[in-house]
Amino acid sequence: MCAIAGIYDLLRHPDIDASLLLAMTDSQTHRGPDQGGTHLEAGIGLGHRRLSIIDLGGGQQPLFNEDHSVVVVYNGEIYNFQALARELQQFGHIFRTHSDTEVIVHAWEQWGERCVEHFRGMFAFALWDRRQQALFLARDRLGVKPLHYALLDDGQLLFASEMKALLLHPGLRRELDPLAVEEYFAYGYIPEPRTIFRQIRKLEPGHTLLLRKGATLAAPRRYWDIPFAVRQPASEEQAADEMLERLREAVRIRLVAEVPLGAFLSGGVDSSAVVAMMARESAEPVNTCSISFGDPQYDETPYANMVAERYRTRHHSQRVEQHEISLVDRLAGLYDEPYADSSALPTYRVCGLARQRVTVALSGDGGDENLAGYxxxxxxxxxxxxxxxxxxxxxxxxxxxxxxxxxxxxxxxxxxxxxxxxxxxxxxxxxxxxxxxxxxxxxxxxxxxxxxxxxxxxxxxxxxxxxxxxxxxxxxxxxxxxxxxxxKTYLPGDILTKVDRASMAHGLEVRVPLLDHQLVEWMSSLPPTLKLRGGVGKYLFKRGLEQLLPRELLYRNKMGFSVPLAEWFRGPLRAHLESSLGSPVLADCGMFNLGYVRELVAQHLSGRRDHSAALWSLLMFESFLRQLPAAAPRNLIRQAA
Structure with a gap:
């Protein structure tokens, strides 16, 4: 996995600040600790940080076509790159590497904007075509990989994998978007395309953005959507078998790597299914890891151990303790904007645990959204x-x-x-x-x-x-x-954002077979009664998995990957809660009714109400405000007016 950054001048100003581009690129070194590179020419600068996974010796970026007229910086994996390379060679394209990155430049030459329709994988990339004087930005269909951009007042367009790179530009206005504040305290994250900053946007999943010199910023173009075109299968048995075979194929193509590979194993249905498929495809024991909690109400490790023993994985577990609240400021810095999913704590820890042994990990994310598991x-x-x-x-x-x-x-x-x-x-x-x-x-x-x-x-x-x-x-x-x-919202804005930032903080690549777009299209075509029946979510999936996983795992009550915040706030984290929410930061920003904040705290600590989710969102917002670069919190509300 990698990071990209860039500066593009739409108004034909020739000079790009090389030192600024390098700083933007290097601010994301955690995403790509192995190599870095930049490309500069009149009006355009591209930067890249690389986490080497495929073609370790030949996949350096920025990467060019044969005559250097097309150049790309790219974050992700294209799993069908070998088949695409063979197809493109038949059209006369010449390849110099064995990396999936090179497929992008030749696919652009062959198919233009529609090149993304040929890619099967997760990606966010920026491609510059000198002949057409065009910059092409693209993001994968489900939003596994992030891409942010901002149009400055002087006509420069900035883009990067993470917002921290954009915030280094002195021309970027740091005004907060009040609509984003409303969305954050409703959802616990800020849905695409908005960000907490007025001037920064997220490129939505399944969208591209084409920019040309001298032209105004065009609206992003959607190139894919989930069809939900229902097709009745011949039988439930046939559909269950086909689902497992499609998942197996989605897992198999994600096992290509030249570095150590493993999986997250929470003990839930989805991660257990992925591990089962990996074990069937691998000659060696699968590396698996999980996070445990002292509170049995939140601890799924017995089920994770059950799967690990069944498939003889090399399993490792780590316990999350109450003092993990010290990670609050660290998390706020990772996400670059307010983000209130408390499961970011164990996700950060499980990514760190996985990175001790592997560079690539497969996860079970996406099953609940696609198969009605919630x-x-x-x-x-x-x-x-x-x-x-x-x-x-x-x-x-x-x-x-x-x-x-x-x-x-x-x-x-x-x-x-x-x-x-x-x-x-x-x-x-x-x-x-x-x-x-x-x-x-x-x-x-x-x-x-x-x-x-x-x-x-x-x-x-x-x-x-x-x-x-x-x-x-x-x-x-x-x-x-x-x-x-x-x-469209919770998956990219919360789940995938959480996993991307937590994994990239450790230089770990996470692959998501249940979000293979061909599998997603097929799952969306299933009749709703095969997803939710008699109060059982993932009905067809669980039925098919009965041959691979224990029934007590498949049909137990869903726990979710969460932490016991309510108890922590009333126990050893009480002092931290009261101190943070009573700090001058929230008062100075001018956005909140502090009397109501105190009321929320008092009601929760008394045990009369459970306001743990609301209080966590306020903690994360306070930490975000405290870490804002080059902006005094007391002025933010006036700046946003």
Missing amino acids: RRYRYHVHEERLRSMLPLGVRKPLFGTLGRLYPKADWAPRPLRAKTTFEGLARDSVAAYFHGISLMSDTMRGALFSPELKRQLGGYQAVEVLRRHAANCPSDHPLSRVQYLDL
Whole structure:
């Protein structure tokens, strides 16, 4: 895996600051510790840091075509590069290396912007074509690899794998985007294409951006989407067998590497399935690693050990302790913007553990979104049946009143939390799903934000992110629709961001076979009843895996990869919580109602309510503000106005 960076002047200014380009590139050395390189010519500068995985001796970047008129910097892996190289050679293209990077320049020469449609893998790259005076940016279909860009006031366009590189440019305005603040405290992350900074954008998954000298910045172009075109299989048995064979093939093509390779093994269905497939494809024992917790409610290691013993892997485990809160500032620095998924803590640790033994690790990410593994899907489909029985005009006043009157019961199992159900039934489908997944409700965010921040928001609400994607959803089935929403938002914005930054901090490449786009397309074509049936998510997947994994693992209650924050905050981390949320940083930024912050802390510490997710989001935001470069937090709210 690697890092890219670059500066492109759309207004024909010839000089690019070489020292600045080098600094931007080297700020991402953790992503590519093995080699670095830059390319400069009139109006364009490209930088690259390399983590060597394939063609260790010949894959250095920037990499050129035969006459040096096309050059690319690239982060990722293209798994079908050997077949593509053979195809391109038949068109007369000459290859000088055995790396997947060289396929990109020749594919561009052959197919232009449509080259990305031929790539099977994870990637983010920038390609410069001198003859066409064109810069081409591209990101993979599901958003496994990141790409950020910013258009400066003087016509320079910056891009990089991580925002920390862009923040080194003195011409970049560091104004915070108030809409991003609203989205962060709703989702716990900032969905694409927005970032916490007004001037920086994320290139969305499945999109490209073509820029030419003298032209204005064009809108990104979407080149792929999840089809959700349902096809009825001949039988469930045939579909289960085909699913396992497709997963096996997706795993097999991800085992190509010239460095040590292993896998994450959480003890969940998806990572266990990946390890089972790896064991069947490998002559040597698979290297596996997992993270444990002292609290058995959060500890999946017995199930991970069960799989490790069954497939005789070389298994290693590490325990996460309460003092890991010291990682808060480290995590804020890794993500470059507020990010509130507390499972980033164990993810960071498991990546460090894996890197001690391997350079490449396979993960099971993506299974829940593609195969309906989350419990919230079951609840949403059930509520949709109820919503379909009454028009919104009747449901809104009826269930809205019940939702207001019913007490909130954070301690109760989900079926007994009638307040949440009533509130969902009073909304339309998208708003109800948003309400169910929100880190903080509309009411809580309204109480948290200062009058000034609410003025800047101008009535904007984060639910609009889901509404935008719902308008493009190719299916009207309730289950497929929320899967589509998660694949567009939660997967790239939270899950893949978490894994990318945590792994790259250790110079570890993570490959994700369940997000192979051909497999994703096929899974989306399955009837919803083969994904969720009788309250069982991943129904078909689990049925097929019965021959490979123990039933007690397949059909146990889903735990999730999380940490016991609620207990930690009431125990040894109490002092840290009170100190951080009472610091001047939150007060000086002018965004928050500090009385409400104190109320959240007091209610949580008393045990009356569980505000651990909201409090963690505030901790991470405070740490982000404290680490902002070259900007005083007290001025941020005024700058953003």
